[in-house]
Structure formats: C-alpha cells, structure tokens
Amino acid sequence: MLRDITLGQYYPGNSVIHKLDPRTKLVGTLTFIISLFLFRSFAGYLAAALFLAVIIRISGVPFKFMVRGLKSIMILLSITMVFNLFLTPGTPVLVFWKLQITREGIAQAAFMAMRLVMLIIGSTVMTLTTTPNHLTDGMEKGLAPLKKLRVPVHEVAMMMSIALRFIPILMEETDKIMKAQMARGADFESGGLVKKAKSLVPLLVPLFISAFRRANDLAMAMEARGYRGGDGRTKMKPLIYQKRDYRAYLLMLAYLVCIVLIGKVSPV
Amino acid sequence: MGIIEGSGLVYEYRKYGEDGEIAAVTRAVDGVSLDVKRGDFVAILGHNGSGKSTLAKHINAILTPDEGTLYVDGMDTSEEKNLWNVRQSAGMVFQNPDNQIIGTVVEEDVGFGPENMGISTEEIWERVEESLKCVGMWAYRKKSPNKLSGGQKQRVAIAGVVAMHPKCIVLDEPTAMLDPTGRKEVIRTVRALNQVEDVTVLLITHYMEEVIYADKVLVMDEGKVVMQGTPREIFSQVEQLQKYRLDVPQVTLLAHELKKAGLPVPDGVLTVDELVEELCRCK
Amino acid sequence: MSMQIENLSYVYGEGTAFEKKALDNVNLELPDGQFIGVIGHTGSGKSTLIQHLNGLLRATHGKIYYNGEDIYREGYDMRGLRSKVGLVFQYPEHQLFEVDVFTDVCFGPKNQGLPKEEVEARALEALHQAGLKEKHYRKSPFELSGGQKRRAAIAGILAMHPEVLVLDEPTAGLDPKGRDEILEQIARLHRERNITVLLVSHSMEDVAKYVDRILVMDDGKIMFDDVPKRVFHHYQELEKIGLAAPQVTYVVKALEAKGWKIDTDATTVEEARSAVLRALGR
Numbered sequence: 001m002l003r004d005i006t007l008g009q010y011y012p013g014n015s016v017i018h019k020l021d022p023r024t025k026l027v028g029t030l031t032f033i034i035s036l037f038l039f040r041s042f043a044g045y046l047a048a049a050l051f052l053a054v055i056i057r058i059s060g061v062p063f064k065f066m067v068r069g070l071k072s073i074m075i076l077l078s079i080t081m082v083f084n085l086f087l088t089p090g091t092p093v094l095v096f097w098k099l100q101i102t103r104e105g106i107a108q109a110a111f112m113a114m115r116l117v118m119l120i121i122g123s124t125v126m127t128l129t130t131t132p133n134h135l136t137d138g139m140e141k142g143l144a145p146l147k148k149l150r151v152p153v154h155e156v157a158m159m160m161s162i163a164l165r166f167i168p169i170l171m172e173e174t175d176k177i178m179k180a181q182m183a184r185g186a187d188f189e190s191g192g193l194v195k196k197a198k199s200l201v202p203l204l205v206p207l208f209i210s211a212f213r214r215a216n217d218l219a220m221a222m223e224a225r226g227y228r229g230g231d232g233r234t235k236m237k238p239l240i241y242q243k244r245d246y247r248a249y250l251l252m253l254a255y256l257v258c259i260v261l262i263g264k265v266s267p268v
Numbered sequence: 269m270g271i272i273e274g275s276g277l278v279y280e281y282r283k284y285g286e287d288g289e290i291a292a293v294t295r296a297v298d299g300v301s302l303d304v305k306r307g308d309f310v311a312i313l314g315h316n317g318s319g320k321s322t323l324a325k326h327i328n329a330i331l332t333p334d335e336g337t338l339y340v341d342g343m344d345t346s347e348e349k350n351l352w353n354v355r356q357s358a359g360m361v362f363q364n365p366d367n368q369i370i371g372t373v374v375e376e377d378v379g380f381g382p383e384n385m386g387i388s389t390e391e392i393w394e395r396v397e398e399s400l401k402c403v404g405m406w407a408y409r410k411k412s413p414n415k416l417s418g419g420q421k422q423r424v425a426i427a428g429v430v431a432m433h434p435k436c437i438v439l440d441e442p443t444a445m446l447d448p449t450g451r452k453e454v455i456r457t458v459r460a461l462n463q464v465e466d467v468t469v470l471l472i473t474h475y476m477e478e479v480i481y482a483d484k485v486l487v488m489d490e491g492k493v494v495m496q497g498t499p500r501e502i503f504s505q506v507e508q509l510q511k512y513r514l515d516v517p518q519v520t521l522l523a524h525e526l527k528k529a530g531l532p533v534p535d536g537v538l539t540v541d542e543l544v545e546e547l548c549r550c551k
Numbered sequence: 552m553s554m555q556i557e558n559l560s561y562v563y564g565e566g567t568a569f570e571k572k573a574l575d576n577v578n579l580e581l582p583d584g585q586f587i588g589v590i591g592h593t594g595s596g597k598s599t600l601i602q603h604l605n606g607l608l609r610a611t612h613g614k615i616y617y618n619g620e621d622i623y624r625e626g627y628d629m630r631g632l633r634s635k636v637g638l639v640f641q642y643p644e645h646q647l648f649e650v651d652v653f654t655d656v657c658f659g660p661k662n663q664g665l666p667k668e669e670v671e672a673r674a675l676e677a678l679h680q681a682g683l684k685e686k687h688y689r690k691s692p693f694e695l696s697g698g699q700k701r702r703a704a705i706a707g708i709l710a711m712h713p714e715v716l717v718l719d720e721p722t723a724g725l726d727p728k729g730r731d732e733i734l735e736q737i738a739r740l741h742r743e744r745n746i747t748v749l750l751v752s753h754s755m756e757d758v759a760k761y762v763d764r765i766l767v768m769d770d771g772k773i774m775f776d777d778v779p780k781r782v783f784h785h786y787q788e789l790e791k792i793g794l795a796a797p798q799v800t801y802v803v804k805a806l807e808a809k810g811w812k813i814d815t816d817a818t819t820v821e822e823a824r825s826a827v828l829r830a831l832g833r
C-alpha cells in the first residue's frame with residue numbers, strides 16, 4: 001500500500017514527453033492544473049481529458065502506473081462524493097430536476113472528483129517521465145532569478161531531489177520495521193484513535209533514527225565527492241531548450257486558448 | 269614520496285556533557301603512521317571499533333587529525349585550502365550502498381562528482397561512460413539504483429569515485445553489507461582498478477579472504493597499527509590475529525592446525541591450491 | 552511443536568507487471584528441536600519463506616500446520632503464533648525504540664498481555680540468555696556497540712518464549728569475533744532450551760559448524776534439504792547458484808582428485824584436519 005505511491009518513481013522511456021525540457025513540463029503541468037479551474041462544463045472536462053489522454057499516449061507509460069497514484073487520494077475522493085450525495089434529499093431524479101442547488105451539488109461533486117483525478121494524473125505524468133534530478137534541475141533553473149532575492153534555490157532543489165530518491169527506501173524500511181514490531185506482538189490495527197497513535201511509537205522512533213543515520217551518511221558521501229553547494233558546479237545534463245520545447249509551448253498555448261474559449265461558450 | 273604519508277596521527281572523539289564540558293574522550297586513532305606508495309594495494313584490517321574507519325575518513329579529509337600530519341599526494345589535509353583537491357585525489361567508497369548514491373538514475377549518480385568539479389558537460393559524459401565501463405555497469409546506466417543488487421550498487425558507487433579521476437581510492441568496508449556474490453563482484457572490481465588502471469587502493473575490511481591479494485596488510489587494534497606486512501606474513505600469525513578479534517581463512521587455519529600436528533606445511537598458506545600442493549608433497 | 556509446510560507458493564504483486572513467484576511449491580517438515588540452516592543468495596526466497604512461518608506473509612497457495620493446526624483456518628490465533636514462532640529480522644537493532652534496553656525487551660511480553668512481574672522476569676532472563684552484560688540493561692540502546700545492540704534485539708524476541716526461533720542473518724555486519732559470539736550464544740540456546748532454530752545465512756562456514764540440517768533455496772524452491780556434509784557434496788551445483796561449500800571441502804575434494812584416499816565429508820576445519828591426518832596414516 002505505502003509502496004504504491006508513484007511519486008518519484010521514474011518510468012524509463014524514450015518518448016518526446018520524456019525528452020522535453022523539465023521546465024517545459026513544469027510549465028505544462030502548471031498550465032494544465034490551472035486550466036482545470038477555467039471551465040465548469042462537460043465540454044471542458046472532455047477537452048481536458050482528451051488532452052491528457054493524448055499526452056499519456058505519447059509518453060508511452062502504461063496507464064495503470066498513472067492510476068496507482070490515485071489510490072492515495074481515493075479516501076479523499078470518496079468522502080467528497082459521499083458527502084455531496086448524502087446532502088441530497090429525496091429521489092435523485094426528482095431532486096435533480098427540481099432543485100437547482102442540489103443538481104449543482106452533484107455536478108460539483110462529480111466535477112470536483114474529476115478535477116482531482118485529472119490533477120493527480122497530470123502531475124503523475126510529469127513525475128513518471130522526468131527523473132527527479134531532472135525535475136529539480138528544471139525547478140532550479142526556472143527559479144534561478146529568485147537567487148538574487150537570496151532564495152536558496154539550489155539548496156531547495158537538491159533537498160527535493162534527495163527526498164525523492166529516499167522516499168522508496170524509507171517506504172520499504174517502514175514496511176520492514178512494521179513487520180519486525182508485529183513479530184514482537186505489536187498491533188497496528190485495533191483500538192481507538194489514542195491507542196492507534198500510541199502504537200505508532202515503535203514504528204516512528206526507529207524510522208526517524210534510521211532517517212537521521214541515512215542523512216548523516218549521505219551528507220558525508222556527498223562531501224567526499226566534492227559537493228560544496230551550487231556555485232562552480234557544472235551540469236551533466238544542462239538544460240537547453242530544443243525545437244520540441246518551443247513546439248510544446250505552442251501546443252500548450254493552443255490548449256489554453258481552447259479551454260478559455262470553451263469556458264466562455266458553455267459556462268455551465 | 270608516497271601518495272599517502274601520515275605520521276603520528278591522533279584523533280579523539282569527544283562527548284560533551286550538558287553544560288558543554290567534555291564528558292568523555294575516546295582516542296579512536298592513536299599514533300598511527302603510514303606510508304602508501306603510488307599504485308599499491310593496501311588493506312587495513314581490524315575488528316569493529318578498532319579505529320580503522322576513523323583513519324580512513326582522514327585520508328579523504330572528512331576528518332582532520334588532532335595531532336600529527338597527513339599528506340595526500342603532497343597536500344597537507346589539515347589545510348583548509350587543500351580540502352577540495354584532497355577529496356579529488358583520494359576518493360572514498362562507504363559501507364552502506366544505499367546511503368551514498370545521490371542520483372536517481374545510475375548515470376546521473378556517477379556524474380555527481382564530476383559536476384562538483386566543474387568540468388565541461390562533454391567531459392562529464394566521457395568520464396561517466398569510461399568509469400561505468402570500468403566497473404562493468406555500463407549496461408545499467410539508465411536504471412534506478414533501487415533496482416540493483418547490493419554488489420551492483422557498490423560498483424556504481426565505485427564508478428562515481430573513479431569518474432573523479434582520483435589517484436587513490438579508499439574503500440571503507442565496502443562489502444560488509446553484501447552477500448558472497450556481491451562481495452566477490454566488488455573485490456574483483458577493486459583489484460582490476462588497481463592492476464589495470466593503476467589506482468592506489470586502500471581497502472578497509474574485516475573479511476580476511478579479501479586481503480590476500482593486497483601488497484601490504486595493516487592490522488589495527490585500539491587505534492594503533494599492531495601488525496603490518498605482506499598477507500603471507502600476516503596470516504602466518506594465526507594466534508596473534510585471533511587475539512585481535514580477527515580470524516583467518518579456513519585454509520590458512522587448516523594449514524596451521526596441520527603444522528601443529530607435525531606436518532611440514534609452511535606458515536601463511538593463502539589459497540586452496542597452495543595447501544593441496546603442499547600436502548601432496550607430504551605424502 | 553512441529554511445523555508442516557505443504558505446497559507453499561507466494562506470488563508478489565499477482566496480476567501486475569511486477570508479478571514474481573517468490574516461493575514455488577515448497578514442502579517442508581520442521582520437527583522439534585532441530586537446528587536448521589537456510590541458505591540461498593539474495594532473492595532466492597529465503598526471507599519470504601521465514602515470514603510465512605509466523606504469519607506475517609500469507610501464502611498465495613498451500614498450507615502451514617503448526618502442531619497439526621492449520622494456521623490459515625478461520626479464527627486461528629495469529630498473534631499467538633507470532634509469539635510461538637519468534638522471528639529476528641536482519642539488522643534487528645534497527646527496531647529498538649524504547650528509552651532503555653530493558654524496557655525495549657519488555658515490549659514483546661507486554662504485548663502478550665502478561666502481568667508486569669512476569670514481563671520483567673522474562674526480560675531479565677532473555678537479556679541474560681542473549682549474553683548482554685547487566686551494566687547495559689538501563690542504558691539507551693543507542694549507547695551500545697553494534698554487537699550489543701544486536702544482542703538486545705535478539706533478547707526482545709527471546710523474552711516472548713518462542714518455541715521456534717528464526718534468525719535472518721543474525722551476524723550480518725558484525726566482525727569475526729562478534730559473529731562467533733552470537734552464533735555460540737544461539738547454539739547454546741538451542742541446546743539448553745531445546746527449541747527449534749532456523750538460521751538464515753550466507754556463510755556456509757558458519758552454518759556447517761552448527762546446524763543439523765541445511766535447506767538450500769534457489770528461485771523460490773528448495774534445492775537441497777539434507778545434513779551438511781551431503782549438501783556440500785553438491786558443491787558444483789551450489790556454485791552455479793552463487794553459493795559455495797566451505798573452503799575445507801574444496802581442499803579434501805582436491806586431494807581426492809589427486810588420488811588421495813580421503814574422507815571427503817569434511818565441512819569444518821576440525822573435520823578436515825582429522826581427515827587429512829588419517830589419510831596420511833598419522
């Protein structure tokens with residue numbers, strides 16, 4: 001379950017999407033997320049879903065990898081849905097036609113859910129097609145102007161990249177410690193909230209200690225390999241915009257225009 | 269002049285009390301002198317807590333000596349201005365393969381050191397290719413390190429160091445967390461590096477089988493170098509080694525036992541073939 | 552207190568792209584009081600197998616009987632099984648979490664619901680059996696050395712009074728002396744408490760010295776299941792799967808190949824010594 005989070009799990013490939021500059025992909029993802037809030041109509045969702053489907057198709061990443069990221073928000077999703085349905089009194093058909101507000105409630109629930117799903121899938125496409133290092137490179141370079149304002153852009157980017165690399169390792173470790181404590185009779189499932197929270201101590205303490213130990217080791221290993229911050233570093237994979245990136249930006253613009261138009265033409 | 273020259277090295281770990289006073293002092297390295305020649309393969313043996321890892325960290329200037337001097341490739345490691353050059357001259361590979369890989373893709377990890385050195389992009393790629401081929405991991409360059417075996421991860425870590433073109437590599441128990449197959453892979457890689465690429469190697473370990481190919485073996489105990497010599501010389505002293513909480517390979521022990529039983533077997537037998545040959549002479 | 556394993560298979564991620572058969576039709580009988588070595592390279596399925604023994608993993612197919620009882624039966628006391636089959640994971644010191652060693656060892660028996668006096672009595676006894684000196688009992692686990700931490704962690708399992716003790720590479724990362732001490736301690740436990748011990752290891756030398764029986768695993772299957780000397784007769788097959796017989800086995804085999812009339816069963820230095828001396832007529 002914990003391991004199912006696809007965040008930071010790069011899916012190797014050679015598609016155009018993989019090859020795009022991470023800055024392009026970051027801007028693209030952002031554009032896509034913003035676009036999801038620019039319309040409130042079925043046609044808009046159709047357009048966005050279509051766009052996403054095409055991108056996924058081009059990326060060549062099997063769809064099931066995208067869906068796996070959804071599992072983690074399944075609860076949030078179902079709560080949203082159930083909550084809205086619960087607030088709808090009477091028979092759905094009757095209510096649907098009579099009460100404007102309730103109809104919007106259902107629509108809102110469905111649309112919100114669709115938005116959430118597409119938002120997650122959209123960002124998953126980015127993380128699946130971009131190595132975390134590449135991604136942080138993109139952020140670092142994209143946000144470079146902020147350095148003048150004393151924002152530690154390189155450091156933040158490096159921290160993120162390391163976090164991404166260690167997420168799967170710590171997930172596995174969590175699983176291992178959990179099993180080890182279960183072998184000592186620990187019970188992580190039953191009991192009330194307080195008891196459950198207390199039962200996490202034998203899991204969290206070793207996990208934090210391990211994380212600190214790893215952080216310590218890693219810092220030493222990085223220093224040993226001559227790391228001393230961002231100044232004076234060169235790049236193995238420098239970011240240079242290619243023709244395909246300009247094309248991608250054009251495509252994004254076209255998509256955005258479409259969405260805005262749809263939003264104008266069919267308001268609800 | 270040797271590539272690593274240390275004399276009278278002392279290093280102490282200090283434990284501080286609540287008011288910042290020194291509560292306890294542990295002398296981890298206690299008056300060690302060493303002289304490693306260019307191209308040598310030197311092994312340092314010792315049980316856990318003997319000070320061997322602390323000593324190793326000095327060579328890469330992660331630690332600097334409290335007393336004594338250490339020169340790496342003619343540079344004093346205690347001088348701040350030499351720090352980065354020392355780290356480039358003496359690369360370091362650590363015990364836990366997971367905790368020293370920074371990149372999320374093999375090739376990016378190998379490129380990490382060269383990137384820090386500020387060399388051009390083309391040269392980084394050349395070095396990454398050359399060092400991955402050198403450790404036999406070129407085919408895995410696009411893989412995630414999390415998908416590799418322990419031995420493969422350590423070879424990637426070695427490649428990451430090799431890409432910095434160091435004159436000397438210090439390996440701090442690189443095989444302690446590996447299975448026998450992984451151990452063999454790593455030791456084979458290290459030997460090739462030493463013989464083919466002529467890189468000076470300092471191997472820290474407590475596995476005795478790994479040191480039989482070394483030019484020179486140092487044994488450490490309580491922060492001091494207590495024995496040194498060729499593997500054969502060291503392995504001739506079975507009882508002495510056991511006193512230092514070490515053991516010898518089974519063949520060496522068997523040869524030793526047979527000698528004690530009166531057979532004319534020489535001391536310090538290192539391999540199965542050697543022992544078999546000697547025994548056939550006894551017949 | 553015997554255990555039977557019948558047609559046990561375990562498939563990771565069934566139905567996904569990562570589907571992997573970690574165990575493939577394993578059949579085993581683990582009678583009382585045996586000292587068993589489990590050997591195999593990384594990924595051979597040995598860790599998966601031992602996690603089935605106390606119900607941490609549930610088999611995809613097959614059955615496990617503990618004392619004749621089907622552990623997959625509806626309503627079977629799985630938590631009870633976990634205290635009867637004590638499992639010491641690799642690097643067990645990574646699971647220590649309490650303020651001091653003694654309290655940490657109490658965790659297991661406390662979870663069993665025992666009264667306080669009993670819990671503490673068991674913890675003391677277990678720490679003693681694991682060979683940890685009394686001056687360490689009230690220390691934080693993080694003040695101890697690697698070998699001492701390992702002992703404390705093993706004590707944490709012993710305090711639950713397991714009838715079967717399973718240890719996954721209990722000597723990993725220890726130096727030779729630390730390794731010998733832990734193995735001696737385990738051997739003594741086996742003798743004194745007459746419990747079944749399963750020792751998972753990479754080292755043939757270690758295993759050969761202590762166990763009555765060796766299980767060799769490869770690719771999720773049991774490849775050999777026999778007394779050590781007979782398993783090591785297959786040294787060439789063992790090499791093919793990334794394992795090896797103890798060094799002395801190679802010595803006696805090589806001597807035999809040179810025309811010596813020598814007993815080739817030797818798996819320890821002691822046995823090889825007598826075999827060579829006997830062959831030379833001494």
